[in-house]
Amino acid sequence: MVDRCNAVGVRIYADIVINHMCGGGGTGTGTAGTYFDANTEDFPAVPYSAADFNDGNCYTSSGNIENYGDANQVRNCRLVSLLDLNQGKDYVRGKIIDFMNDLTSLGIAGFRVDACKHMWPNDLEVIFGSLNDLPTSKGFSGGSRPFIYQEVIDQGGESITASEYLSFGRVTEFKYGINLYNNKDKPQYLSYFGESWGMMPDGSALVFLNNHDNQRSHGGGGNVITFEDPYNLKIFTAFMMAWPYGVPRVMSSYYFRYKN
Structure with missing residues (x-):
């Protein structure tokens, strides 16, 4: 499957959990x-x-x-x-590095890394920096590095901030979707949308309207635009894809009924 996707220029990234078992x-x-x-x-x-x-x-x-x-x-x-x-142990790091290198050897182009704020930034920097280049045998240019983005839920008010993780991969900008929701009826205010709104630098942000957690009021919660508001979902998905801030991720969800 990965080879077939790579052959037509569709890159695959893996969602990995390396914080816990x-x-x-x-x-x-x-x-x-x-x-x-x-x-x-x-x-x-x-x-x-x-x-x-x-x-x-x-x-x-x-x-x-x-x-x-x-x-x-x-x-x-x-x-x-x-x-x-304990990612501070060389042995644990080595097993994680082997796992990630095995996936890239199959043609995986990058990773979404779950629960990064529950791991020490220095440990992640060592792990990501130790990965192999993407293989030229799978159609990647020589010297290409895995694309990495880290899940760090930071809406302020906690001891850990997303800024601690910016130097070695992109980071999920949870404020993006919340800010759009809060201004969905005031698009005239979006002409400077981005860093000036207190969000992370453009070159570090992975942006989205909603994700699997906050569309269900989990993962930090907050008001976000979901399939339950199809008009604004279409409008602001188009805005996200066109607006020059961050790398956009489109969420495609099936209908669900939220229950406590």
Whole structure:
């Protein structure tokens, strides 16, 4: 599939989760047929063991993030009980780098990296900087680097900011869709839309009207334009594609009914 897409100039990026493995507790078999034991943090197919997780670096009583104003908790403790990998270890980094290099060897052009604010920026900089160039055998120009954008939810008011991640990849600009929603009836105010609105620099932003989280009031929430407002969704999708700020991402969603 990837080869066929690359042959006609359609590039594929992978959505990867490298912050954690799974929820705490229980055993089972993954979708690829590999066994895991979350009780003992044993993932023999990688392999990862309890020594590869951040438990010893988290000092909350629950082991989970309890205070988003504490950057150490956000990056070293578990996000809703998800077993938190320690990317500060060379071994853990090496396994992540191998995984990403394996995908690019198949012709993947880049990555959306999930939950980046839950990982230390310096660790991510090492990981991304250690990746192989994209392979010329898959149609990429020599010296081409994987396109990386990082999910960092930053709407202000927390200890971690998106600006900490700008130097080694693009970053999701969550304020973009919220700002458009708040001004959807006042398009005359959009003539300087972008950095002057307090958003990140143009060359660092990955922009979108909504995503899988905030269209369901998750992932930082906020009012966003979704399929439930088809007129404005069309208008502002066109605006996003034409307006010279950031790299746009179009969200295509099926109908759903939100339930608490």
